[in-house]
Amino acid sequence: METIRLNTGIELPIIGSGTNTFxxxxxxxxxxxxxxxTEIETAITAGYRHFDTAISYRNESVVASGIAKSGIPRSKFFITSKLPGKPEYTSNEAAVQKxxxxxxxxxxxDYIDLFLIHHPWNNPEEITSVWKVLEKxxxxxxxxxxxxxNFNEEQLKHLLDHSRIKPAVNQIESHPGLWNDDIIAYSLENNIVPEAWGPLTRVSPEAKKILTSIGEEYGKTWAQIILRYQLDRGVVVIPKSHNEERQKQNLDLFDFELTEEQKNKIAQL
Structure with missing residues (x-):
């Protein structure tokens, strides 16, 4: 699995598995x-070592159990979780610690590889206070x-201006229905890795037809074309599938290259 070095120096696998319905x-x-x-186990067998969960998903224990069953050392996995932007988790230092x-x-x-603020809320000063606890x-x-x-440019800029440790990742919605080019560009400009959640959602029949046509040139599915496009523009992807074969396909992205013409066509979807 290829990795990207975060601004903290640690390596993040560029393909992970979403888990929010596992x-x-x-x-x-x-x-x-x-x-x-089951889905965690089949993903691990396929080769996934990067799993994305969250307190709000309520299934961190499922991810932990699946990893434990694999018998593979914890150190071989990259686990992301997220702190909800809700008062019971953000109102003071004790709430964040909880x-x-x-x-x-x-x-x-005893450690988490990447911990995110799950979403912003309308209190920049409180977000800064939460961040300072995470810095500790x-x-x-x-x-x-x-x-x-889910931070936009204004929210991300405020945090950059008021943080000691720069955010390593900005996980945002990005797919053919909403590429979110501007915030991806802003994140990259500030050495923050953009990571796409839901990368295979909201694909219209027209878009799927174009992507399938491109995929036929490489023996790839429309989904693989989307994921390859995201990787090519510096975006980490965390597709989610309950299907063992599609889990494998979502990792099989490194034996072909899209042309500039194809990438331009995909960007217009």
Whole structure:
């Protein structure tokens, strides 16, 4: 697996697995946690070592169990979790600490590779205060890197202006229905790695037809073309699939290269 070096110096696998419906009844985001680790296990067998979860997903324990069942050392995995932008996790230092400690306990680990503020809220000063607590955990090595999710340029700039440790990652929505070019460019300009959640969602029939046509030249699916395009422009991807074969396909991106003409066509979708 190829990696990218974050501004903290650690290596982030450029393809990870989303998990927000893993280990839940009916594969429903709001479904009851059933503890099923099947998708984690098949992903690990396929070669995934980068998993993205969050306190709000309620399934950090499922990710932890799947990793434990693999028998592969924790050090071989890159785990991301996220702090909700809710008062019970943000109102003061103790609330932030509660969130971090909760994740550590549920993930059954003494460190987290990447910890994100899950989403911004309308209180820049409080966001800065939360960030300062995360910086302390980074100083101690408990959080190896910290970042944000769903921050726009203004929100990211405020944090950059008021932080001691620069965000390592900005995880944002990016797919053919919304490439989000501007915030991706701004993140890259500031040495912050953009990471796409939901990279295979909101693909119109027209877009899928164009992507499938491009894929036929390489023996690749429309989904693989999307993911390759994102990687080519410096965006880490965290596709999610419950299907073992598609999990494998989402990793199989390194034996072809898109032409500039193809990339320009994809950018217009």
């Amino acid at each position: 280990g839940k009844e009916n594969r429903d985001y709001m479904g009851k946690i059933n503890g099923d680790t 969130g971090v400690e909760e994740s550590l306990r549920t993930l059954k680990t 955990y980074t100083d101690k090595g408990v959080l190896k890197a910290i970042g944000v999710s």
